[in-house]
Amino acid sequence: MIVRERTDSFLLVRQHDHALAAGVFAEHWMERPRPYESALYAVANHDVAWRDLDREVRWNEEIGRPYAFSDYPVEPKVAAYGAGVDLVEATDPYAACLCSMHYEKLLRQFGRTEAEARFVEAEVRRQERLRAGMSEEEDRNLDRNLDRNLDFLRLCDGLSLFVCLNEPGGDGQPPPYPEGFRFDGTAFVPGWEDGYALRFEPNPFVGPFEVVIPYEEIDKKGRSLKSDDLQFQIVC
Secondary structure, three states: OOEEOOOOEEEEEEEHOOOOOOOOOOOOOHHOOOOHHHHHHHHHHOOOHHHHHHHHHOOOOOOEEEEEOOOOOOOHHHHHHHHHHHHHHOOHHHHHHHHHHHHHHHHHHHHOOHHHHHHHHHHHHHHHHHOOOOOOHHHHOOOHHHHHHHHHHHHHHHHHHHHHHOOOOOOOOOOOOOOOOOOEEEEEEEEOOOEEEEEEEEEOOOOOOOEEEEEEEEEOOEEEEEEEEEEEEEOO
């Protein structure tokens, strides 16, 4: 769950809904990744692991707020990560390799437990197996291509997280990744035109488009207030 705290409430976005929005950013990117369909599938489904975990709001009693993706209990989280990559692999092994690399990188950076270390080891073995079975198109400059597409996945993930975590029109939090919105050596700087129109400089998109993300708002005691959509216009 993605949790945006407000004065009297929490705005909650389910992880898979956020990932689908990342896929919308990817679909409108000016320079298409290769292989295109597999890369887009990875971006849009990189958080499919969270679908079951996010069916209900789980409350963190210690801090008095819903569990977010950053503090969710480790054991069920890493079990879901593995099952999620399995699910992607059943449809697109190349996309599964990217999702596996994404989670591996996150847990190498932030993981502290034995369960997370075991997950990293298992995903490295998965990646070796998936790489060995890739097609000629996928295998061309394989390491460079996979690394570039992983950077692209992380970029689109960050763009979607930015609009989920920040109130529209404000200065907002910094980009979710330390390197900011950067791809192929270019930094893309977000700026609000108004409350619901967002522009990036330089413009990386083929044209303007809309991003719609479902959310639920709950009060500070966990009671549901409303369900609606976040709606943003990306302008060029």
